[in-house]
Amino acid sequence: MTLHETVAAIVAHIATIEDRGTVASYIPELAKVEADRFGMAIVTADGETFIGGDADASFSIQSVSKVFALTLALGKIGDQLWERVGREPSGNAFNSIVQLEQERGIPRNPFINAGAIVVADVNLGGHQPRVAIGEMLRFLHYLAGDDAIAINEAVAASETSTGFRNLALANYMRAFDNVRHPVDLVLGTYFHQCAIEMSCRQLALAGRYLMLDGRHPDGGRVVSAARARRINALMLTCGHYDASGDFAFRVGIPGKSGVGGGILAIVPGRASIAVWSPGLNENGNSKLGTVALEELARHTGWSVFSPPD
Structure with missing residues (x-):
């Protein structure tokens, strides 16, 4: 066949x-x-x-975007990322806070929500979310050879209005200094990244x-x-x-x-x-x-x- x-x-x-x-x-x-x-x-x-x-x-690609965000973050700080995010399977739900409490604010891997929020913090890099999201979109345009890839703003707004568990994860990691930018800016980057449509x-x-x-x-x-x-x-x-x-x-x-x-x-x-x-x-x-x-x-x-x- x-x-x-x-x-x-x-x-x-x-x-x-x-x-x-x-x-x-x-x-x-x-x-x-x-x-x-x-x-x-x-x-x-x-x-x-x-x-x-x-x-x-x-x-809406949602968490598939974490692959491309991880690629960008590794390009920015290399293996230093692994001091802030682990590389082990979690064995828990993607938005679990239990493991994060046990491991003092270090997410188990970059593909659960907590780990992806740390990656978003790295990619924010001291800029406004629109800069980080613009970089992500340009990266995807290059990879796919297609400039039509864009963000669904309605989905981003929907995530922002309902993302209370992600807010809790980000604030918990902020308490351990594993989120270094203001939480609202980090989550703005993360929610818009997830709202990319392809x-x-x-x-x-x-x-x-x-x-x-x-x-x-x-x-x-x-x-x-x-x-x-x-x-x-x-x-x-x-x-x-x-x-x-x-x-x-x-x-x-x-x-x-x-x-x-x-x-x-x-x-x-x-x-x-x-x-x-x-x-x-x-x-x-x-x-x-x-x-x-x-x-x-x-x-x-x-x-x-x-x-x-």
Whole structure:
């Protein structure tokens, strides 16, 4: 079966599944999205693109943005970041405060909300949020080769008005001096970062540097090869919160999910993949997006645990 046929088969199968999960409702703007949407895009290492379903529909990438924010923060302060954020799976919900209390304001990893807030603090860098968000957008424009990527201001406002738990996380870390800028500025950066909208096609294009050992397809270097491998490792071990082990077991490739229903998945040296289905499972990850990636791995044999060809 060709990759084009594989994508078509997955899209057809997903359309037959009745239980599509539950759309995130704690962010009011996300609750408006129709649960029957599904898109998929694959960009291969040789530059081919395969799409299916709603691959060109824009959606709120939410926590998938943490991959790109982490890349920027590492570019700013390098491995000093790991003095403020850990690199271990949390085993708890993405917005848990319990572990943060036990570990004195040091988040377990950069992909849970507390860790991403510290990353936003780094990326703020003494500027106003609009500067940091502008940098993030320019970065994504470069990665995807598409200047149309933008922020959904309604989603950002919706997150700001309901983000009380994130406010608690940020203030708790501020008490331990692990958030150094004013909390409202840090959260303004974080909420707008999460409200970035992209399509599956744009997201798969943006993830190519993680497929290509840190290189952009234009020949430039986004990050070092070692750093790209480490970001992929964090995606595999921490990218699906307390379901990261199950995702690694079922799919076997690095992936980062978001409560908007998107997942960015990377097969090093082979493919950058984005799927979107807004209905979530009990862990807050895309229910049918996970099913689609599991089917793709089964059809293609793609896995970081498989021997090279």
